[in-house]
Every structure is written in structure tokens, then in C-alpha cells.
Amino acid sequence: MSLDYCPGRYCGRLLVNTTAGVPIWGECGACPSGFRVNMEYHCSQCTGKPTLFQWLYLGFMATLPLVLHWFYLLHKHTEWKKNVAIQCGFAFIETTLAAVFTLLSFEPKGSLSLVTCSVQQISDWYTIFFNPRIKFVETVRCSQEAVYPLYSIIFLFYLFSLALMLFLRPTLAARFLTSEADKKKCNVAIYAALYFHPILVVIHAICAGLIYYAYPYLTILATMTGLAVYAVYWDMKVSRNVDFSLIFAITMCFCLQKPKDVFGEHRVQNIFIILWHLTTLAYSIIALGNAYTTSFTYTSFAYLAFVPLPLLFLLLTEQCTDPNHITVETGGMPL
Template sequence: MAVDIQPACLGLYCGKTLLFKNGSTEIYGECGVCPRGQRTNAQKYCQPCTESPELYDWLYLGFMAMLPLVLHWFFIEWYSGKKSSSALFQHVTALFECTMAAITTLLVSDPVGVLYIHSCRVLMLSDWYTMLYNPSPDYVTTVHCTHEAVYPLYTIVFIYYAFCLVLMMLLRPLLVKKIACGLGKSDRFKSIYAALYFFPILTVLQAVGGGLL
């Protein structure tokens, strides 16, 4: 296989994108940011993410997926008081919302339409924070090579939270209005209001601490 020879890329995450392939000849572009769904290899070429997530990756995704559900259940129980039947229906609805959000997230992720995902293997902690490793060759100009080196472990959680929030806003108010009539008007929607607070907190947690988890 013939590959065009160019100077090596600067920085940890700058790579060359494949421009043209003709038989055994591959032509790569200049060093820069890799497209979504790709990351640099040891030779600084952008390669598609085609591996399956490891066990630890699935455990991480499962943990991040369970956080909204546990918080939903906590606040539903907290604000429902002694209305156990009302709380039970809301618990089931929260479980349905999170389950459907998880399934939808997997279906819209690469490869689209199936319940599994392709990913790039996490090699080191800095893979989660590529924005901190943009090189500055002359200490003035910064070469921006920020991309999702841990694709899709970083953004898939945000997509899941977005689907959770949309499904909650579509389903929960109607259910609460129907079955929680015994609660005071001020208490009826408090579990939903709580979710509007903890979803932004979970988003910040994922954005800042995803690699540490």
C-alpha cells in the first residue's frame, strides 16, 4: 500500500484525513482535526472508529444512564408523600422514559438502526479532554484539533439526556395531571421541576468529569 509522505503532525490529536484512495494508493490531507467518528492512530492518520465498546465502557454508559432514573425515583418519592399509588405510576413512567430514551439513543448512533454502537478505544485520560491539547507551534497560533477521541462515549450521554428530557416533558405532565389530583397544586409537578434542575447538573458532570468516571 502506497501512502503519500508528509511531515508528521504536531500535538496528540492532530491527524491527516483521507482525501483519495485508488487501489493501494492513499492520499491524505494536511494535519488538522479528524472528522466525527474518527481518531488519530499512532502514525497520525485519522481512522474510523469501528471497535465495539469494552466492558468498562458499557458499565460507564450504564452508570450515566441510571443516574437520571435514580434521581427521578428519588424526587417522585420525596414529593409524593403518602400517595403510594400515584408514586408507583410515576416510577413506572420514569422507567419507561429512560428505557425509551436509551433505546432511541442507540438507534440513532452509528451504526444507525441497530442496538449496538461502534466506538474508539480509550487509551488515556487526555482522550476525554482533547480541547486542552491543541498545539501552538509558534506559541501564538493555535492549531485546533479538538475532536471526540472517545467517540461516542462523550456525546452519546448528552444525546441520551436530551431524549430523557423530551420524553419527560411529553409524558409526565399528562400522567401527573391525571393520577395525582390528590396532591396540592404546588406539589403536583415538583418532581418534574426537580428534573429541570438535575439534568443541567448531570450535563455539566458529564462534560467536566466524564473522563474521571
């Protein structure tokens, strides 16, 4: 049924009642949560399912606190020790539980699935800027969550993540960390999270739409930059004995090495971080391959063959960029 025109891109009419089989519609305004205006200018309930690209977007946003937790822990601890692994495990448990509780809180409630409204254009994320002004005098308030629940669900996730961290982290630390120094470092990590959680909330509130369309590219850029920076930093400033060629061989062909060789000094941390970078790179490639389709496609899996290429390039060119070679050639002392 076509109704009278509603001004603005996101203004619609909500069905109020039905009298003698005739629907009665309300005034033009914002659609309630879980509804979106259609081409007939009335608010229709959203019944769609998230696409793979949208699930990957939610996963990207959910892993941001986890990555920041891990980055802070690995940055503050120059050696991979048991207490570091335990605290990284704490962060993973908190993030996983927060994601589960968040999904259970949205429709259909009690289920890990979601009901979503379709995302058609970037303005769907910023409906507050599209409230129409009638004759430049009266403003019709039509701001709403047109991308339900992709916008609000992240705020609830961050709330759960922060609450679980404040509740579980001290409890688990008291149970599994025996050293007072380790417990103190764990408390410092909690203080750091109290800073970056609000920052993530503000970034999402302002840039949610931009991140939605750009997160695969951001992931690729961050992954390749992070891999290169970590390799140079670790190789130069922590231990010149770390052989990245050996690490790559161990990662790709684990069965060729003895376990005691694999889990030697510093190698566990190197393998963990390299595998994490390769995983995120594969994640972003799959997201790009499914960015412009509403159904799952296997085509993007063919591009996963390119995932090891940045690491291979880094390994093959490592000798050419060794600062010691440059220093010796210029007559200086080697590093």
C-alpha cells in the same frame, strides 16, 4: 503507510482522494467524528465495540436521572402509595425510551449496538487542552471526540430524557393520577427535573473523563452511604415499628413470609430501596472486575458474595448504635 509527523497528540491527516493508486492526504488537523488518529498520523475510522466496562459506564450515566427522579419522589412522600409507584414507573419508562432512542441514533443507526473508538488514557476525554502551538505562535485546532461516542451520546440521552419527560409525564399523569393533589405533586417533580438535568449536563461536560474511571468507586461509596443513611432516617424518624431484620429476612427468603406480611405498611418502600442499593452495589463490583480487561470475565462474579455484607453489618450492629440505649444510659429520656 507512514506519513509526515503531525504535531500534537490528536492531530492527524485525513485521506482526501486517491490518484493512480496513490493516496492524497490532507493537512494536519482534527479527525472527524467517528475517526481517531493512529500511530501513522492519519485518521482511521473507529470500528471497535464497547467493552463491558464501557456499557456499564453508559448504564451508570443513564440511571443518574432515574435515581434523582426516584430520590425526589421518595423524599417528598413519606409513605409508599399507589401514586408514588406510578410516578416512579413513569420515570423508568422515560429513561428506558430515552436510552433506546439514543442508541438507535448512533452508528450503526437503527441498531442497539455501538461502534466506538478505544479509550486509552484520560486525556482522550479532554483533547481541547492538547491543541499544539507551532513555535508558540500558530495554534493547530485538533480538538475532537477521541472517545466517540462515549462523550456525545450522554448529551443526546439527556436531551431525549428531558423531552420525553415533558411530553409523557403530563400525559400519563392525566391518565393515571385521579387526585388533583397527586397531579400537583407530579408537576412539582417535573419542575425539579428541569433543575437537575442541566446540572447533570454541566457535570458531564466538565468531569466526563474523571467519572469514566471513577464511577465504580463512586457507586460503591454512594450505595453504602445511602443505605446507612436511609436505614437510620427511616428507622428513627418515620416509624420505630419497622424491623430491618424482618425486611432482610423477607428479601432473602421471601417464601417464608405471607404476602400480606411482606406488603404491609412501609415495608414495600423499604424492600424496594434495599434491593435497589444491593443491585447498584453488585453493579459496581462487576464494573470493577472488568475495568482493566477488554473482554468479559466471570471472575468478578465471585465477589458478588460480598454484596449483602454491608447490610448484614448494619443489622448486626443496629442494637449497639440505638440512640435510645445511649440516652437511657446517660440518664435522659428515650427517643
